[in-house]
Amino acid sequence: MDESRGPESADxxxxxxxxxxxxxxxxxxxxEPRQTGGGRHRPLLAAAFRGLVVLLGAFMLACLPLVGxxxxxxxxxxxxxxxxxxxxxxxxxxxxxxxxAWLPWEQIPATVKLAAxxxxxxxxxxxxxxxxxxxxxxxxxxxxxxxxxxxxxxxQQTAKNLFLWPGSGWGxxxxxxxxxxxxxxxxxxxxxxxxxxxxxxxxxxxxxxEAASQRYFGQPASELSLExxxxxxxxLPAPGAYRLDCPSARLRRRADWILDQSRRLGGxxxxxRL
Numbered sequence: 301m302d303e304s305r306g307p308e309s310a311d312x313x314x315x316x317x318x319x320x321x322x323x324x325x326x327x328x329x330x331x332e333p334r335q336t337g338g339g340r341h342r343p344l345l346a347a348a349f350r351g352l353v354v355l356l357g358a359f360m361l362a363c364l365p366l367v368g369x370x371x372x373x374x375x376x377x378x379x380x381x382x383x384x385x386x387x388x389x390x391x392x393x394x395x396x397x398x399x400x401a402w403l404p405w406e407q408i409p410a411t412v413k414l415a416a417x418x419x420x421x422x423x424x425x426x427x428x429x430x431x432x433x434x435x436x437x438x439x440x441x442x443x444x445x446x447x448x449x450x451x452x453x454x455x456q457q458t459a460k461n462l463f464l465w466p467g468s469g470w471g472x473x474x475x476x477x478x479x480x481x482x483x484x485x486x487x488x489x490x491x492x493x494x495x496x497x498x499x500x501x502x503x504x505x506x507x508x509x510e511a512a513s514q515r516y517f518g519q520p521a522s523e524l525s526l527e528x529x530x531x532x533x534x535x536l537p538a539p540g541a542y543r544l545d546c547p548s549a550r551l552r553r554r555a556d557w558i559l560d561q562s563r564r565l566g567g568x569x570x571x572x573r574l
Contacts, residue, residue, distance in 0.1 A: 301530060304531060314529070332411055336508065347436040350416075350486065354509075357509055360478060363478065363482055364486075366463075366481065367479065367482040367483055367486055367487075368482075368486050370462075370487075370495070370569055371486055371487050371491055374402050374498075375462060375495070375499070376509070377400070378461050378462045378463075378499040379461070379462060379463055379464055379465060380461050380465075380466075380499070380501060380507070381398055381400060381499070381507055383465065384397065384398055384504075384505065385397035385398060388505075397505075398505045398506065398507055399505060399506045399507065399511040399514075399515060400506075400507040400508050400511050401508060401510040401511045401514070402498050402508065402510070403497070403498060403508065403509060403510040403521055403522075404494070405490055405491070405493075405494040407522050408494065408497055408509065408521065408522075408524075409521065409522055409524055409529070410527040410568040410571055411524060411525065411529040411568070412497060412521060412524055412529045412533070413497070413530070413564070413568075413571055414494060414526070414529075414562050414567070414570060414571060415526065415529040415530045415533040415558050415559075416454065416493065416496065416497060416533050416536075417454070417493075417565070417570065417571075418533075418556075418558050418561040418562040418565055419534065419536070419557075419558040419561065420454055420457070420533065420536060420537075421453045421454040421455075421528070422561065422565065423453075424453065424454050424455075424489070424493070424574075425489060425570075425573035425574050426573070427453060427455075427478075427519050428481070428484045429453060429455040429480040429484040430453060430456070430477070430480070431451060431453050431480050434451040434453075435451045437451075437475045438451040439501065453480070454492065454493060454496050455480045455484055455492050455501075456476055456477070456480045457496060458483065458492055458495055458496040458499070459476050459479035459480045459483060460472075460476050461496075461499050461500065461501070462495065462499055463479055464473075464476055464479075488574075489574040490574055491574070497509045498510070500536055501536075501539045502516075502532060502535055502536070502544065503515075503516075503535070503539055503543075503544060504539070504540060509532065510519045512532055512544070513528075515544075516532070516544040516545060526559065526562065527555070527559065530555040530556075530558040530559045530562070531544065531547060531551070531552070532544065533555075533558055534551050534554040534555040534558060535551065
């Protein structure tokens, strides 16, 4: 025996077809051509993808009634409030876990509404939940070596505070974007700003403009001046970093900037654009 031919030479050689090629592979037991390992996995991957699409579609549809009903129903608490309550409860704190009181749109003074727009989202009356101009500016600053700063609108912040959790992951941002779009479609601008001012966090345990006004100025929010409103709104980018009971020079500078921007926008007449 010629050992140079290898062990497979012991098997019977396959006859060649008239054109000189080998015959096709025999079908497997099911009568179908044999598949490679990658081919066997393709149906599983396709099924997993279809399942993911179905789940994503179901989630997006489920958000519609939830967001829709809150156009008329005031939420008793936000996701951030519930998270805060759960954290302090584990530490043994007794009720109340936080301070919060709802203030209807008609009772929120124009000075507070204006300060919120001037300080947080000056294009709020005109955009659809996303400030593309501010996003572009933030991206340009980042490309030039600056830090990647946020460009969230009042609508996005409302969606995050009301339904979601802190963080900056892409998954959370995607959900936030969908909820913000739904809010812009289903809610008027006045409702978005009303909910925002009633659930925004002003200190580690104080939520909403009414509770913040009562705690730090000893008066209802309906009596806030523009200066007091600017000081309250000034803490919103970082309620854990600023102290309303002892305002820092940095917080006062920010409040002064909000006052200046409020005047540049034309005062409370700017609210007519909502």
